[in-house]
Each structure stands twice: as structure tokens, then as C-alpha cells.
Amino acid sequence: MKKGILEIRDLRKHYRLRRTRLLKKPGSIKALNGVSLSISKGESFGLVGESGCGKSTAAYTIVGLLKPTEGRILFKGNDVTSLNRDQKREFRKKVQLIFQDTSGSLNPKGTVEWILREPLRAMGMQKKEIKELILESMNLVGLDKDLLGRFPHELSGGQKQRVGIMNALILNPEVVIADEPISSLDVSIQAQILNLMNDLQERLSLTYLFISHDLNVVHYFCDRIAVMYLGEIVELSESEELYRSPLHPYTQSLLSAIPGETGHKLERIILEGDAPSPLNPPTGCFFHPRCFRRMAICSSVKPQMTEVTKDHFVSCHLY
Structure with a gap:
């Protein structure tokens, strides 16, 4: 795996459930089950999959809102899971998150100016410097300064999302993780x-981890794409290559569901049943109960990530 500005190595996040019986061992929900990826500086990297596959959990774990069960998160080669308090504070300035639900992430009791001012004030910046930075940032994202006195409920969906973007950028980060940033907006x-x-991205030399369930959006926006299923990466490739030649049956089914001309020429693939529960995932390949190309080995042996062609990786026994 190439070294990048942000590297995720065998990241796991399991949620331990409450014990239901005295002598019964409590189960755990395996939200992330060994995710590894590397994002290069200046890249737009897409993470795509169905709802509940672990995309948002990955985002929250990377920025430190959730503690990983296992695995390493490296920023510029430094393991952020072992940083001290001051080092973690510096890391959180450099890696910022744009939330999916801007209505929930913006404090309803504070004006736009207050929302933007508080993190800067907590850093010890002076009042005049804060005011100048906020006005500069408003201009950067195309918002009128008259909106500074408004509360979140007085903003449109697009305005709230721009405030959310500005809130992430105001600390001058190098990496921005965007968790479904446009899913709640009109087309x-x-x-x-x-x-x-x-x-x-061009003006500020940003690196993006862009999370979405919409392959069309990710294909348009991202340089590379990782496809996620039940807490695991099943395919990783450059965006155009993934669209042109999807290898994993799950990726093929996602692409076949996109209406209209997409360039991959796949007939509609209907998957069997629902995604298994992360509380009790299947043995072998997690996708095998729904796979239209499954073989006997799929139900007992977990496939390894394999580089089939240059920079095109897939986790599937077919390859």
C-alpha cells in the first residue's frame, strides 16, 4: 500500500452489547472489521456503500470522536491513536469533519457568528483576528456577512451546508472528511x-475523504474509490477504472442500479435478501449469502485483498 498523508491500517470498531443473561457472553456489533486504506496528499478519495456498512463509523473513528477497538490511524506517518492531549488537539485542527446532518451539528442556540467564533476563541485568538478570519471565510464559501446574526433554523439547506464547510475549514485543516455532505440537499x-x-480544494490544497452512498456523485468527485460492505473494503480502484471495469459482484450490483447511461453496460442485478447483521456476520466472505456468483469456498474461507490489475484491488475468490 502506498504511503499517504492519511493511512488507516486494519481499523476495527466493535460495539459491545449489554449482557442479556448472567452466564451468557455479551455479543458485539462489528461496525468496522479490518479497514485499510491510504489517501495521498491533494487527493479526493471516495468511500461508498449502503447505509449501515460502517462509512460514518470510519469517519468518526478517524477524527477521534470514537475510539477504535483495534488498528492504527496515521497522519503524516504519526500514529494518532497514541498521541498525548496536546498532540491530539493539533491533529484535530489538521483533520476536520463535515457532518451529514448540518441541522444537528450546528448549535441551534447560537448565531452563525457564535458557531464560527467559539473554536477560534478556544484556541486563544484575539477578537479582531477572529472577526477578520470569519469575514474572510464567509467570502470564501460564498455567504453574505449579513447571515452572521442568523440562527441555523433561519438558513436554507444550502446555506447551512456552507456554514458546516466553513466551520470545518476555519482552523485551516489539511484533510477534510466529508460524511454524506450533500445527501440532504436538492439536486x-x-x-x-x-x-x-x-x-x-484547489485554492487551499485540501485532501478529501468523501463518504457517500451515491456512486454517481463519488465517480464525479473522486480520484479513487473504495467500496465498503458490512464493515470491510471489498474493492478499491481509480474512479474511472471502477466504473469501466467493476470486479466485485457487490460493486457490479451497485453500478447496475444506476439509471441511464453510465458506461459500464451492466444489466440490472437484483441481490437476494437483505444485508446480514453486523452483530452476527456470515462466515467466509460476508457477501456470499447475497452473491449471484458465489462458490462453495465463499461460505467458509474469507477472501484476501488482491491486486488484479495495476492499482485495482478486490477481495473476492473469483480473482
């Missing part, structure tokens, strides 16, 4: 936000 507003994020 016309989605395009505006994606174009804004592209522009900001």
Missing part, C-alpha cells in the same frame, strides 16, 4: 456544493 444545490468543494 441543484448538490451541484453547487460539489463545485464549491472542488474550488476550495
Whole structure:
């Protein structure tokens, strides 16, 4: 695996459940089950999969909102899971998160100016410096300064998302993790936000980890894409290569569900049943109960990630 500005190595996050019986061992939900990836500086890296596959858990674990069960998170080669308090504070300035639900992530009791001012004040910045930085940031994301006195409920969906983006960028990060940043917006507003994020990446030399359930959006926005299923990466490739030649049956089914001309020429694939529970995942390949190309080995042996062609990796016994 290539070294990048942000590296995730065998990341696991298991949620231990409450004991239901005195002598029965409590179970655990395996939200992340050994995720590894490396993101290069200046890259837009996409993480895509169905709801509940562990994408948001990965985002929250990387930025430190959740503690990993196992694994390592490296930023510029330094393991952030073993940093001291001051070092973690510095890391959190350099790796910021844009939340999916801006309505829930913006304090409803504070004005836009207060929301943006508080993290800067906590860092010890002076009042005049804070005011100048906020005005500069408002201009950067295309918001009028008159909005500074408004509360979140007085903003449109697009305005709230721009405030959320500004809130992430105001500490001058190097890596931005965007968790479904446009899923709650109208299609016309989605395009505006994606174009804004592209522009900001060029102007500020940002690196993105872009999380979404929409392969069309990820294909448009990202340089490389990792496909996630039940807490695991099943395929990883450059965006165009993944669209042109999907290898994993799960990736093929996702692409086949996209209406209209997409360039991959796949007939519609209907998967059997629902995704298994992360509380009790299947043996072998997690996808085998729903796979239309499963073999006998799939139910008992877990496949390893294999580089099939240059920089195109897949976890599947077919390869």
C-alpha cells in the first residue's frame, strides 16, 4: 500500500452489547472489521456503500470522536491513536469533519457568528483576528456577512451546508472528511456544493475523504474509490477504472442500479435478501449469502485483498 498523508491500517470498531443473561457472553456489533486504506496528499478519495456498512463509523473513528477497538490511524506517518492531549488537539485542527446532518451539528442556540467564533476563541485568538478570519471565510464559501446574526433554523439547506464547510475549514485543516455532505440537499444545490468543494480544494490544497452512498456523485468527485460492505473494503480502484471495469459482484450490483447511461453496460442485478447483521456476520466472505456468483469456498474461507490489475484491488475468490 502506498504511503499517504492519511493511512488507516486494519481499523476495527466493535460495539459491545449489554449482557442479556448472567452466564451468557455479551455479543458485539462489528461496525468496522479490518479497514485499510491510504489517501495521498491533494487527493479526493471516495468511500461508498449502503447505509449501515460502517462509512460514518470510519469517519468518526478517524477524527477521534470514537475510539477504535483495534488498528492504527496515521497522519503524516504519526500514529494518532497514541498521541498525548496536546498532540491530539493539533491533529484535530489538521483533520476536520463535515457532518451529514448540518441541522444537528450546528448549535441551534447560537448565531452563525457564535458557531464560527467559539473554536477560534478556544484556541486563544484575539477578537479582531477572529472577526477578520470569519469575514474572510464567509467570502470564501460564498455567504453574505449579513447571515452572521442568523440562527441555523433561519438558513436554507444550502446555506447551512456552507456554514458546516466553513466551520470545518476555519482552523485551516489539511484533510477534510466529508460524511454524506450533500445527501440532504436538492439536486441543484448538490451541484453547487460539489463545485464549491472542488474550488476550495484547489485554492487551499485540501485532501478529501468523501463518504457517500451515491456512486454517481463519488465517480464525479473522486480520484479513487473504495467500496465498503458490512464493515470491510471489498474493492478499491481509480474512479474511472471502477466504473469501466467493476470486479466485485457487490460493486457490479451497485453500478447496475444506476439509471441511464453510465458506461459500464451492466444489466440490472437484483441481490437476494437483505444485508446480514453486523452483530452476527456470515462466515467466509460476508457477501456470499447475497452473491449471484458465489462458490462453495465463499461460505467458509474469507477472501484476501488482491491486486488484479495495476492499482485495482478486490477481495473476492473469483480473482
